[in-house]
Amino acid sequence: MCRALILAPPLLWLALFVAAPLAILGAIALSEPAAGIPPFASPLAWDGGWPRWQGTLASLAALVEDPLYAEAALRALRVAAVTGALCLAIAYPMALCIARARPERRPLLLLLVLLPFWTGFLLRMSAWIGLLRDEGWINGVLQGLGLTQAPLPLLYSEAALMLGMVHSYLPFAVLPLFATLSRLDPALEEAAAALGARPAMAFWTVTLPLSLPGAAAGFLLAFIPAAGEFVIPELLGPPEAQLIGRVLWAEFFQNRDWPLAAALALALLAVLVLPILLFQRLEVRR
Amino acid sequence: MHHPTLAGVRPEASFASTVANGRRCAMRRCGLIAGLGFLWAPILLLAGYAFSADRIPFQWGGLSLRWFGALAANDRLIEAAWLSLRVAAGAASLATLLGGLAGWALVRGGAFRGRAAFGALAGAPLVLPEVVTGLSLLLLFVALAGATGWPAERGATTVLLAHATLGTAYVAVVVQARLAGQAREMEEAAAALGAAPPIAFLTVTLPLMAPALVAGWLLAFTLSLDDVVVASFVSGPAGTTLPIYLFSRIRVGLTPEINALGVVILGVAGLALGAAAWALRPRRG
Numbered sequence: 001m002c003r004a005l006i007l008a009p010p011l012l013w014l015a016l017f018v019a020a021p022l023a024i025l026g027a028i029a030l031s032e033p034a035a036g037i038p039p040f041a042s043p044l045a046w047d048g049g050w051p052r053w054q055g056t057l058a059s060l061a062a063l064v065e066d067p068l069y070a071e072a073a074l075r076a077l078r079v080a081a082v083t084g085a086l087c088l089a090i091a092y093p094m095a096l097c098i099a100r101a102r103p104e105r106r107p108l109l110l111l112l113v114l115l116p117f118w119t120g121f122l123l124r125m126s127a128w129i130g131l132l133r134d135e136g137w138i139n140g141v142l143q144g145l146g147l148t149q150a151p152l153p154l155l156y157s158e159a160a161l162m163l164g165m166v167h168s169y170l171p172f173a174v175l176p177l178f179a180t181l182s183r184l185d186p187a188l189e190e191a192a193a194a195l196g197a198r199p200a201m202a203f204w205t206v207t208l209p210l211s212l213p214g215a216a217a218g219f220l221l222a223f224i225p226a227a228g229e230f231v232i233p234e235l236l237g238p239p240e241a242q243l244i245g246r247v248l249w250a251e252f253f254q255n256r257d258w259p260l261a262a263a264l265a266l267a268l269l270a271v272l273v274l275p276i277l278l279f280q281r282l283e284v285r286r
Numbered sequence: 287m288h289h290p291t292l293a294g295v296r297p298e299a300s301f302a303s304t305v306a307n308g309r310r311c312a313m314r315r316c317g318l319i320a321g322l323g324f325l326w327a328p329i330l331l332l333a334g335y336a337f338s339a340d341r342i343p344f345q346w347g348g349l350s351l352r353w354f355g356a357l358a359a360n361d362r363l364i365e366a367a368w369l370s371l372r373v374a375a376g377a378a379s380l381a382t383l384l385g386g387l388a389g390w391a392l393v394r395g396g397a398f399r400g401r402a403a404f405g406a407l408a409g410a411p412l413v414l415p416e417v418v419t420g421l422s423l424l425l426l427f428v429a430l431a432g433a434t435g436w437p438a439e440r441g442a443t444t445v446l447l448a449h450a451t452l453g454t455a456y457v458a459v460v461v462q463a464r465l466a467g468q469a470r471e472m473e474e475a476a477a478a479l480g481a482a483p484p485i486a487f488l489t490v491t492l493p494l495m496a497p498a499l500v501a502g503w504l505l506a507f508t509l510s511l512d513d514v515v516v517a518s519f520v521s522g523p524a525g526t527t528l529p530i531y532l533f534s535r536i537r538v539g540l541t542p543e544i545n546a547l548g549v550v551i552l553g554v555a556g557l558a559l560g561a562a563a564w565a566l567r568p569r570r571g
Contacts (some may be wrong), residue, residue, distance in 0.1 A: 002483055003391070003395055003396075003398070003482075004386050006390065006391055007387070007391045007395065007398070007404075009383075009384060009387055010384045010385070010387045010388035010391065010454065010458075011404060011407075011410070012442075013384050013451070013454065014388070014404070014407040014408060014454070014524060015407070016426075016452075017423065017426070017447065017451040017504070018407050018411060018451060019407055020423060020426055021419075021422035021423050021426040022410075022422055024422065024425045024426055025421065025425055026420070026424040028425055038428045038432075090317075090320075090324070092317075093314050093316075093317025093321070094318045094321040094322070096313035096314050097315055097318035098318065100314065109318070111559070112322055112325075112326075113322070113325065115555065115559075116325045116326065116329055117508065117512075118508060118551070118552075119329050119397075119548060119551055119552055119555065120511070120512060120532075120548065120551050121512045121514075121529075122512075122514065122529055122530075122532040122533055122536060122548075123332065123532075123544065123547065123548040123551065124328060124329065124332075125536065126332070126343075126532075126536050126540055126544050126548075127328035127329060127331060127545075127548070128328055129334040129536065129540055130331075130332065130335070130343050130344035130545075131331065131344065131358045132542055135345075136344055137331060137344045140345070141419050145406035150306065154487055167324070167325065167328070169461075170321070170324075171325070172326060174321075183313070189545060190481075191480070203301065203551075218386075219559070220525050224398075224413055224415065225415065225416070227415060228415025228416060228417050228418065229415075229416075230416070230417055230515055231514055231515065231533065233536070235536060235537070245415065245416075248417050249417065252519075258425075261421055262421065262425070265417065265421050265422065267416045268415055268417070268418060269414070269415075269418060272413070272415065276326055276413055277333050
């Protein structure tokens with residue numbers, strides 16, 4: 001009785017604001033675009049008390065027919081995978097160092113990793129724009145040193161996009177890696193050393209395999225938001241880099257094609273479900 | 287932690303491995319310093335150039351506070367910032383209440399029908415891409431307005447509801463982690479000593495959850511203050527939050543005012559952290 005009272009508010013909230021919106025998303029993806037507000041016709045019409053199907057698979061079919069969408073999805077997956085891999089490569093030594101630091105120093109080091117978060121995502125993006133653009137800080141320094149004559153086109157490039165992505169999601173990769181590495185018993189690596197393994201060997205055969213779950217979590221925490229990212233490609237990326245998040249945004253806000261935007265959202269979910277399920281199986285096996 | 291036999295082996299294994307250890311340690315330290323440098327460099331440059339008089343951001347034109355003055359005189363920005371702070375505080379408070387209940391139910395609620403589905407719903411916003419969350423919530427508000435007439439107009443309220451939903455998922459995770467790490471014995475002891483369930487909850491469970499609730503509130507608050515995508519979908523003309531304003535501003539071009547805003551935010555975050563560190567400082571006696 002008491003438990004039901006505790007359970008009811010979050011359950012009702014989540015049903016209304018998480019489950020219902022996803023169901024509506026599915027319904028709108030099957031509806032016909034229409035002129036009006038809202039700009040679609042519900043897939044079910046009521047005819048004298050009887051429901052009549054008037055939906056269409058046109059939006060879902062358009063995703064398959066127009067190669068633009070598959071390209072946007074693949075490009076988003078590639079950018080997200082590279083982001084995840086770069087984040088891991090940079091985060092791993094950071095997390096290892098924090099995990100092996102003296103316990104009283106760890107909170108400060110973790111804080112230094114997390115604090116950039118509190119400065120505001122858009123402010124960090126504007127800092128990158130200021131650094132990378134033609135008349136920006138980096139080009140100014142390069143020209144000042146006489147290394148380049150004309151400004152290098154740094155902004156609105158794939159490299160700038162990756163830089164922004166890695167900068168935004170790096171802390172997400174550090175935290176789970178730190179959590180895993182700080183729980184490892186240092187005696188394990190010492191045992192390997194005592195048995196004659198060189199440090200590199202002990203790392204490759206003991207520490208690294210044991211930290212894989214943390215690495216997988218860190219990769220996914222960067223990969224998932226990066227795959228649907230809209231703001232970073234819009235502000236830093238090349239105009240032709242149509243990632244799926246950007247295409248969805250354009251279909252919704254510029255073309256006002258809500259059914260197509262909903263279909264794209266479903267496609268994005270479908271693409272992301274696979275890595276998440278793989279990760280869950282990995283967790284269960286552990 | 288150290289195994290006794292290993293501790294015994296160490297001295298012989300040692301000199302070469304100590305040297306190697308020291309070198310590895312230095313390498314790792316370089317990795318950490320380089321990583322922190324990468325995270326902090328743009329932020330520190332932004333903060334430094336906020337004090338430059340030049341009209342072009344990131345160009346030095348002598349020390350000046352003029353952009354802080356311009357910031358204070360920018361009514362639209364100030365208005366958006368107040369709206370964002372109010373929305374974030376409301377959303378975080380709602381999220382702490384709902385997420386606290388959800389986290390408690392998932393760890394201490396025992397087995398109930400639909401527990402797995404409930405857990406999946408509570409965790410879903412964590413893995414949904416922002417564009418999907420934003421679009422689906424907007425479609426919900428449109429459907430609700432069509433069916434019930436509410437919300438007649440989208441704006442601050444709808445953004446608050448959307449952010450509360452996101453925050454609930456984060457608070458629930460933090461609370462679950464905290465409760466799962468705590469033994470149940472204390473609550474059982476309270477019950478065995480005759481405390482009625484509400485009393486045991488208020489005097490034992492709630493204090494146990496408190497750090498997670500505070501951390502969750504802060505997390506939900508920052509998420510809300512930082513969100514452009516979900517807010518852009520569910521907001522209307524009357525609900526221009528600070529990120530929506532900044533995003534439209536940055537798309538047009540940079541101004542040094544944004545750098546000045548960065549310094550203000552860093553200062554506030556630093557003050558808040560200092561206050562938290564002071565409140566949580568180790569006490570004697």
